[in-house]
Amino acid sequence: MNLNDLIPRDAEIEIGDRILRLRKITLEDRIWCKDKFGIELEMVCQRLLFSDLMQILYHQLTDACKRDFLAEKKELVDDDGNVTEVLRKGWEVLSSIVANGDDIQKLADVLAKIIGISSPVIEIEENKDLKKKKMKK
Numbered sequence: 001m002n003l004n005d006l007i008p009r010d011a012e013i014e015i016g017d018r019i020l021r022l023r024k025i026t027l028e029d030r031i032w033c034k035d036k037f038g039i040e041l042e043m044v045c046q047r048l049l050f051s052d053l054m055q056i057l058y059h060q061l062t063d064a065c066k067r068d069f070l071a072e073k074k075e076l077v078d079d080d081g082n083v084t085e086v087l088r089k090g091w092e093v094l095s096s097i098v099a100n101g102d103d104i105q106k107l108a109d110v111l112a113k114i115i116g117i118s119s120p121v122i123e124i125e126e127n128k129d130l131k132k133k134k135m136k137k
């Protein structure tokens with residue numbers, strides 16, 4: 001493992017026809033996360049709640065990128081057939097472009113990169129987990 005595998009980095013990914021540019025996670029972002037969710041960033045990521053992860057990803061978008069996903073009022077028909085107007089937050093608008101499992105995998109990978117966990121580190125941890133499971137059998 002290389003020390004560079006643990007350094008948070010800015011990142012760019014393509015989801016659908018959009019290019020998303022994300023800032024690396026800083027101490028300020030970790031404080032925001034603790035204030036927002038009440039737990040540390042790594043714990044939020046371990047919970048794997050899609051709405052939480054999308055809020056973190058939206059928070060890390062560059063300001064220029066966030067402009068493509070501004071909050072919006074939208075008229076919806078609810079499950080009872082009633083027309084209602086809702087305010088969709090920026091992260092909810094961003095979520096609407098995520099269309100498949102490949103998009104979700106790309107988002108998970110980019111989140112790891114901006115936190116500072118690269119593919120070699122993830123592979124090492126996965127191998128450790130596999131060895132533990134084999135030893136239990």
